[in-house]
Amino acid sequence: MKLSQNQSAPLFNTLDIWQNTVSLQHQQGYKIYLAFMRNAxxxxxxxxxxxxLQKADHFAKHNIKVWLVYESTQAKMKEYLSQQSYPFTFIADPENKLYHLYSVERSTGKVLKSIFNGILGKTMKGQKLYKEKISQDGHTNTIPADFLIDEKGRLQIVHYGTYIGDHLAIEQLH
Structure with missing residues (x-):
């Protein structure tokens, strides 16, 4: 069942791709932008x-930590990030435990809908930004979802994508 605004965010403890503990219950005092991506x-x-990344200063200014969850393996995520330092937390979830906890959906229909919402242009732009070509290792029909969790652990904004590439506008994250 999809989550809704103002309910408590489902708590979890996991490790990021660098083996640092990521615990939602220990983040009070910060907002968390929790984004479920597809794969590396x-x-x-x-x-x-x-x-x-272009808006990293915006997140810092608004006391928001950015956590990005991927269906990829830890090894694939490290390949993707190329040992570079980023101001965000990257979480590998190839078993989809967090995806299930947050009711992230898979939908072939919404994948097809992506064609009418600029997927080809976004794909070309995104491919040009890779340092090296990375193979896909997740499900082909995962649809993104975004959550802004407030300082008290409540879901301030809930956004389930209607197609691939449908994310919250960064301006909504404050």
Whole structure:
């Protein structure tokens, strides 16, 4: 069942791709932008990460931590990030535990709908931003979802994508 605004965010403890503990219950005092991406080889997701990186100062100014969840393995995520330092937390979830916890959907219909919502242009832009070509290792029909969790652990904004590349506008994240 999809989550809704103002309910408590489902709590979880996991490790990021560098083996650091990521615990939602220990983040009070910060907002968390929790974004469920597809996989490291998804060029549309790569484009989104670059858009977020351009706004890193915005997140810092608004006391928002950015956590990005991928269906990729830890090894694939490290290949994608090329040992570079990023101001965000990257979580590998190839078993889809967090995806299920947050009711992230898979939909072939919504994948097809992506064609009418600029997927080809986003794909081309995202492919150009890779340092090296990365193969895809997740499900082909995962649809992104975004959540802004407030300082008290409540879902301030809930956004389930209606097609690949449908994310919250960065301006909504404050």
């Amino acid at each position: 080889g998804c060029p549309v997701c790569n484009l989104r990460v670059h858009e977020l």
